[in-house]
Amino acid sequence: MISRRGVLHCLCGLGLGALARGALASTSFSSIPMQQHEMAMRAAITMALQNPVYPFGAVITDASNGKVLARGVNAAIDNPTLHGEIACINNYVSQHGNKNWSNCILYTTGEPCPMCMSALIWANIGGIVYGSSMDIIQKSGIEAFALSAKDINQASNFSQTVLLGGVLEAECNALFANRK
Numbered sequence: 001m002i003s004r005r006g007v008l009h010c011l012c013g014l015g016l017g018a019l020a021r022g023a024l025a026s027t028s029f030s031s032i033p034m035q036q037h038e039m040a041m042r043a044a045i046t047m048a049l050q051n052p053v054y055p056f057g058a059v060i061t062d063a064s065n066g067k068v069l070a071r072g073v074n075a076a077i078d079n080p081t082l083h084g085e086i087a088c089i090n091n092y093v094s095q096h097g098n099k100n101w102s103n104c105i106l107y108t109t110g111e112p113c114p115m116c117m118s119a120l121i122w123a124n125i126g127g128i129v130y131g132s133s134m135d136i137i138q139k140s141g142i143e144a145f146a147l148s149a150k151d152i153n154q155a156s157n158f159s160q161t162v163l164l165g166g167v168l169e170a171e172c173n174a175l176f177a178n179r180k
């Protein structure tokens with residue numbers, strides 16, 4: 001089930017001129033079946049289970065068919081920049097090169113932090129789907145910035161991506177509630 005928060009909120013308040021050069025058109029994003037989003041989020045949850053302390057898992061998919069192109073899990077114990085999303089970006093580039101970003105969607109168990117959100121906007125990714133909100137992440141005791149993914153998206157003067165939150169929210173929230 002998608003929560004009340006599960007709404008597209010990137011293009012609100014933006015004129016057509018501000019449409020992202022990388023983002024999928026909101027119509028093509030909206031036409032993706034929820035089942036495709038949920039299958040990808042399940043793959044992200046599977047990745048998150050590899051880190052029971054910081055259960056941030058991510059996958060990047062081909063938006064046209066939902067095929068998983070790269071996976072990542074938080075490895076900040078090895079490198080402070082290796083949040084799940086950055087690990088996934090790095091794996092994507094190693095496997096597919098630095099291209100085709102606008103046809104990709106990143107799925108992550110938790111709302112992206114400012115570092116990851118900025119990196120995804122720099123990549124011109126086609127869309128971002130997350131499970132748990134920043135509020136849930138903070139309540140689980142994880143350090144966080146008081147800047148939402150939406151804030152970062154709207155603060156960019158060059159590109160906005162499409163954001164969808166609350167996909168498999170209950171399952172993702174359980175990851176954070178039960179973290180070690």
Ligand SMILES: [Zn+2]
Pocket residue numbers: 083084085112113114115116117
């Ligand atoms: Zn991050």
